[in-house]
Amino acid sequence: xxxxxxxxxxxxxxxxxxxxxxxxxxxxxxxxxxxxxxxxxxxxxxxxxxxxxxxxxxxxxxxxxxxxxxxxxxxxxxxxxxxxxxxxxxxxxxxxxxxxxxxxxxxxxxxxxxxxxxxxxxxxxxxxxxxxxxxxxxxxxxxxxxxxxxxxxxxxxxxxxxxxxxxxxxxxxxxxxxxxxxxxxxxxxxxxxxxxxxxxxxxxxxxxxxxxxxxxxxxxxxxxxxxxxxxxxxxxxxxxxxxxxxxxxxxxxxxx
Numbered sequence: 244x245x246x247x248x249x250x251x252x253x254x255x256x257x258x259x260x261x262x263x264x265x266x267x268x269x270x271x272x273x274x275x276x277x278x279x280x281x282x283x284x285x286x287x288x289x290x291x292x293x294x295x296x297x298x299x300x301x302x303x304x305x306x307x308x309x310x311x312x313x314x315x316x317x318x319x320x321x322x323x324x325x326x327x328x329x330x331x332x333x334x335x336x337x338x339x340x341x342x343x344x345x346x347x348x349x350x351x352x353x354x355x356x357x358x359x360x361x362x363x364x365x366x367x368x369x370x371x372x373x374x375x376x377x378x379x380x381x382x383x384x385x386x387x388x389x390x391x392x393x394x395x396x397x398x399x400x401x402x403x404x405x406x407x408x409x410x411x412x413x414x415x416x417x418x419x420x421x422x423x424x425x426x427x428x429x430x431x432x433x434x435x436x437x438x439x440x441x442x443x444x445x446x447x448x449x450x451x452x453x454x455x456x457x458x459x460x461x462x463x464x465x466x467x468x469x470x471x472x473x474x475x476x477x478x479x480x481x482x483x484x485x486x487x488x489x490x491x492x493x494x495x496x497x498x499x
Contacts, residue, residue, distance in 0.1 A: 377413030399425035402492035
C-alpha cells in the first residue's frame, strides 16, 4: 500500500466506513509508515476537538433589533370570512387533486413506455446474438403465419414485402413487458427488422410514434386491437418506409 491510498482509507476509517480487510491493510501500513501514523493521529485530534466544539451561537440582542428596524412594516392582516376560506380551500383542493392525478398519469405512462422500449431494445439485440433470430425460418408468409397458431391468443399479421425490398425471413416467440408476443423478422440488405405484435391495444388505429434508443430506431403504433412495434438499426426514413408498406399490405379484417 502506498501513502496516497492510505490517506483515502484513513478518512474512511474515521467515518466508520472501512471494512475489516482494508482496516487490516491500513493498520499494517501505519506500523511501518510514521508519516501516515502521525497524520491519523492529527485527524483524530481534530475530530475530537470538533466533537466538543459548540456549533451554534446566539446572535447579540442589538443585532436583532437593528435588523427588525431595517425591515419594512408588516401589512395589516385581513381576516377572511369563513365562507371565502372554505371556498378557497375547496378550489385549491380540487386543483391540487387534478394536478396530482395528471402528474400521476404522466409519470406512470412515461415509466411504462420506457420499460416497454427497454424490453423491445433488449429483445432485438438478444435476437441478433446466437441462433435465436427465428423459430420458424422461411420467406413464405403462409408458413410463418400458421406457425403461431395455438402459441398466442392472437393471429399476428404476416405481410410479404419481398417485392418492396424488405425480405421476410421468419418469425419467433419473444417476451415484452412480461408477456409472450410474436416477432415477425424482416431483412433490408444487412439490417434486421424485428416487428413485435401483441394484443391489448385500442381497436381504433393510432398514429405511429417514433423513438431512437442507443442507435436503434423504433416505430410504435396500434391497429385492430394489436400493438405493433418495429425496431431496427435502419435509418429512420427506411424504417418509416417499411412501416408504410407493411400498413398498406396489412388488412385488419381477418388479419391476413
